[in-house]
Amino acid sequence: MRSTPVPLVDHRARCLSLCLLGVLTTSLQTAPALAEGSSVKTDDPVTLHGLRHTKRGQDVTTKALASANVLLANVGSQYRLTSSWSTKPSLDISSQVPVFMVETYPAARTTPVAVPVGCSCVFVNPGTLSAWIAIQSDGPGRLKLDVPRLLAFMLLHEVGHIAKNSNGMEFENGELSELNVEPSIAKLQEQDADEFATKIVIDAKVKMPPSSISIEANWISAAMVTLSWNMQAHRSIDEFGATAMGKQSVFFDPNFSHPNLDWRILYSNYLIQGTPEAKALLNSFEEARHRGEGHKPLYEHHLDK
Numbered sequence: 001m002r003s004t005p006v007p008l009v010d011h012r013a014r015c016l017s018l019c020l021l022g023v024l025t026t027s028l029q030t031a032p033a034l035a036e037g038s039s040v041k042t043d044d045p046v047t048l049h050g051l052r053h054t055k056r057g058q059d060v061t062t063k064a065l066a067s068a069n070v071l072l073a074n075v076g077s078q079y080r081l082t083s084s085w086s087t088k089p090s091l092d093i094s095s096q097v098p099v100f101m102v103e104t105y106p107a108a109r110t111t112p113v114a115v116p117v118g119c120s121c122v123f124v125n126p127g128t129l130s131a132w133i134a135i136q137s138d139g140p141g142r143l144k145l146d147v148p149r150l151l152a153f154m155l156l157h158e159v160g161h162i163a164k165n166s167n168g169m170e171f172e173n174g175e176l177s178e179l180n181v182e183p184s185i186a187k188l189q190e191q192d193a194d195e196f197a198t199k200i201v202i203d204a205k206v207k208m209p210p211s212s213i214s215i216e217a218n219w220i221s222a223a224m225v226t227l228s229w230n231m232q233a234h235r236s237i238d239e240f241g242a243t244a245m246g247k248q249s250v251f252f253d254p255n256f257s258h259p260n261l262d263w264r265i266l267y268s269n270y271l272i273q274g275t276p277e278a279k280a281l282l283n284s285f286e287e288a289r290h291r292g293e294g295h296k297p298l299y300e301h302h303l304d305k
């Protein structure tokens with residue numbers, strides 16, 4: 001979601017999952033030793049990765065995991081998301097996926113939502129998530145975003161990583177490790193997780209008769225539409241000219257090695273909606289990025305003609 005901090009664990013074998021919204025901020029400062037001087041519980045995946053627990057965002061995440069669990073149950077999935085702050089995390093029960101609210105030091109390279117290496121659990125960083133959403137959804141022309149339903153989709157994506165045994169993301173001393181992971185592998189794992197999540201939404205949204213389950217799926221679907229719209233508004237209004245030029249800071253990750261989060265949101269939205277409008281938003285993004293790839297001038301000059 002950047003110098004693409006790709007989770008790594010064991011030199012390339014372990015991680016690649018660039019999780020939804022890998023909004024990574026480049027650190028200009030040295031990471032402080034978060035755990036220094038404190039007793040780190042070795043059975044606590046949060047402190048083990050150099051992160052801190054936070055109570056921020058618990059309400060939103062509680063709604064999100066309830067929403068995601070409705071759809072997981074609908075497809076007969078063995079997985080259920082549980083809040084680590086209201087129940088004791090059961091890391092030994094494979095079907096339970098504890099969700100931890102985490103934070104790290106300012107400017108750390110991080111991501112809003114991730115499955116860390118070595119744990120079938122999910123980290124949600126509410127500060128990073130809020131910051132990423134604010135970029136897309138604050139300002140003129142934007143629609144109010146249903147954050148719990150957007151986060152529900154992200155959580156389904158993370159469950160997809162666990163279900164498909166994708167490599168987790170490596171955090172070291174509170175910051176995502178950066179490794180040279182094969183971009184094509186990372187992209188495939190991200191798309192796999194996106195397709196896992198979208199299929200669950202579609203199963204409830206399209207194949208179910210009207211019910212509380214299909215309504216939940218439609219709320220998630222609507223959140224994806226809203227975010228896709230807001231992303232387009234952000235590029236058109238806040239970043240005027242970026243689409244024509246394929247501005248790299250808008251259409252690419254800082255270090256190009258990661259699957260692009262913005263693209264994946266639009267791709268997932270298209271999978272869920274299957275409409276010409278959703279395809280147009282995706283096409284617009286891809287065409288602009290293509291222009292940015294070639295570094296071609298905005299206008300071709302044919303002076304010899």
Ligand SMILES: [Zn+2]
Pocket residue numbers: 017018019020157158161189190193
């Ligand atoms: Zn992911």
